[in-house]
Amino acid sequence: MKTRPIATAMAIGAGLIVLSGYFIPALDFIRIEMIQWAVVAGGTAALVGIGNLFTVHFQKVRRREKDSFYSLTLLVSMLGTLLAGMFSLFFNRSLAWLQPAVNAIIVPVEASLMALLAVTLLYASIRLLRRRPDWMSALFLLSAVTIIGATAILPLFLRDIGDVILSWMSLLLAGGGSRGLLMGVALGALTTGLRIIFGIDRPYGGK
């Protein structure tokens, strides 16, 4: 792949400056300024992404490709939401005109998807032992049943003991696992940052 020395130099330089800003007060203003640039670049990237989405679906509609009706729906919804938000901010200084869209479309649709996901996961759990009748499947189902049952049953019948058991399960079992994951994430982030600073990893382009 073609190397990009300029991009590599900029990435390494920015990383070193930002990192040095934490230890050298004189470089703090540079660090803050560069972070502001990153925020602006991130917002611009969101606009670019929205524009790219609009262009792709607009081309599909213009070419009358297969299932272009869905693309047309997306374009209409996008433009409608945009106009509603702009007019809402312009006239009411709020997003009140967007609330019907949020309450009637966005939240119910996504909530329905979550409900469908719950039913699908339930069905998959039931079929799991038929597809993979092994110990791991059995352990997974046992854990799920235990946690779900404890969450639901223990408060009903053993309120005090149930809270203690649930707290023990969540803080020790779940908390211990999550701490290990977070430590791994932190070490991975540190390593990734150093590799990017040293130019070993180039997620911004090059290799």
Added chain:
Amino acid sequence: MADILCPHCNRPNPDDQNICSFCRQPLHIVADDKAIHPGDMPTKKITSELEPFLPQWLRDARAHAEEEQVEPPAAETSQPAPAEPAASDWLAGLEAASRNEDEEELPDWMRGIGPSKPTPKPDQPKKAAPGLTRREEISWEEEPSPAPQPAEPPGTGPLGATRSEDGIPYWLKTAEAAAPKETPPDLPAPKEETTSSGNISPFESGTFRPNTGELINWLDKMSPQVGETAPELPRADLPASEPLPDWISSLDNEAAGGKETELNFDWFKDETATPLAAFQTGAETPEQTLPEETSQAAPPAPENSPDWLNAMPATGETAFAANNLPDWLSSPVAETSSAEPAKPSDTPDWMSAFAAQTAPASGEALPDWMKPTTDAPSSKEEAPSLDWMAPVAESSAPKEEALSFDWMSPTAEAATPAGETSASLPSVPAFLPGADELLDTNMPGWLSEIAPSESSSAAPALKTEPAFQDEITPAELPSWVQAMRPVEAALPNMPAINEPRSQPAESQGPLAGLRGVLPLAAGAFVTGKPRAYSIRLEPTSAQQQHAALLEQMLEAETQARPMRGDSLLPGAQRGLRWGMAVILVALIGLLLFSGARFLPLPSLLTPESAYVLDVMNAMPAESPVLLVFDYEPALAGELEAASASFLDYLTAFRNPRYSVLSTSPTGAALAERLLAKSQAIQPERVTWLGYLPGETAGILSFAMNPRAAKPLAQDVNAYADYALVLLLTDRAESARAWVEQTSAQRGGRPLVVIASAQAAPMIQPYLPRQVNALISGLRGGAAFEGATGQAGPAQTYWDAYNLALLTAAALIFLGGMWNLFAGLRARRQEKADA
């Protein structure tokens, strides 16, 4: 036997003969494309490749050159050819070839070297005319062949003697005897000296046509040396046992005198006193004079030289006295010495006749073969082997072709400096200046001896003789000779071969004796262009098969495999799905719309929520609170139920000023949705900061300078001015970003996280320092409501939530057991069927 007509003299010859017996010209003209001509730029040849093509006699000569001392055979010493040690290399080959019985190895061109021709085989005269030797077989144009001679080899006398009693070689005597006795009518009448002998030599008659075409090119190259080094007779090189002719000894002695810097042919000039003689001797053209070194460098005359040769220096300028010269040579001398007649006492008759014949012609009657030799440039080179011809050449005036001695023409052409002859010749000579040095090192000895010498002194003479330019024909070198030429020195662009002593010398092979031919580290360094390797992958057939197999495996991984051991039909699966969905929806809907609240709320806060009340109690009233909405609409129901009671409690207890910020594009709308449901929060106490882009960078930027990131945040100057940061999120990553990026700027201010149940386990590790309190999911909200005694949405969903979870757990357990046993039974049946 069919005869072959000679292409030169049109005389019949036996077909098995390669050389014309009459004119000594090759019968078969073979076009040698590889031959080079004078002026051709030499090309680099690998001499080792041509080594096998060398004649056997040459190889033998080279092999035995250093081992054997050259001893001229007695039968061949009749001619005055010198055999100096320096020239013994190439003559050794001739000697060895002469001793070799297999004469087929001897090249044809070597057979035509006339006097140097060794004694032929006994059967050779049988092929020639009966009673005639090969030399006698030469046909004189003006007169038929003389009386048959005894069948003896040329140059040999009775019983094989090479010289007669008076020291004259028999081949000279033979030629003298075979010479016509009558002068051709077109030639001036010779003087009495020339006719006193009674025999007219072929030189006298002008019909002498010795073979010159058979002179190989290397011999042609010798002609300059012949002319240049005429006074330098290699007497010291002659074997002691071989007496030289007197006339040659005279030449030697004259040259050894070293007192004259010019070609001391005064004997000729004085005797002839003709303009031609003056011209030839350089009396009128000082440019033709030889340098002094030439005469001084002549070796001393041997003691055993013939009398007639030793007598030459005694004569002084009249070196070629008639008494020391053979008859055939003394004749022209006597003829040309009109002013000062030479002493004809020792001059052979036929030579005297010849001299008398050529003198009045003023060059017109000079034979062709003598023309070039007269113009042969002087040189500093040593006398080559054919110096015995120099006096003859110097004494002739080649103005016109009266005598047809064409066999020497090539010699003259080769002797003429190419760069100064005429426009017809190329500008590059066959032997470039300086090539003789390489000839001494890289060429065989016999070739190095014939290397051209400096010929600049002869240039003016040639310029004054434009008539010779027409006669010059390009000489041809055999390819093997061409390959052995010192091209490195001849070509200016080619690097010279350095032969440092530090490098090893070749001990065997064609490069034997040469140093530095093969580099020491020949294999250690790559001198040429590295071999180009293709960068394209060229897999073998086995590798291609393996790649195809791997590709098939990868394709199989992405393809959906049919379900194994399914006892239920697809319709039954769909019915199961719909059945579970109906059960859950019906249960949840029934509990929600019925308003049943038979399940009690948790009476205590969860351990992660234990500090939430302490945080609210510690914060000042009406202080700014940052509300961060960072969740998706899909989880809005869970988070709204978990946070609603907390916000109501906080608003009622502290009445803070809210600054609403969202790091999700839909967060702002969801925040407005949540706050709109709240009864306690007043819209005027809410500052909408909107969407914060940049994720982690945006969070850090806002934490460092809230006003710079969000100009609407006028109620705070710094991030630490917020009394409480309340984060509503459904993702652990978002909570981690806020924790990590704002810890330094928070200034000890509390951070309370209201998270979804799925993200709570990942946020719990930050408790209780980075995150002061955590309310996770509907259960956390219900616990807060139960702990604070508020009625909120958590209590509304609490029964439905718990019963739905219990149903789901039951379905998973029962369904899992069913499928487990069903699967085991199906496998048993499959095994039984198998």
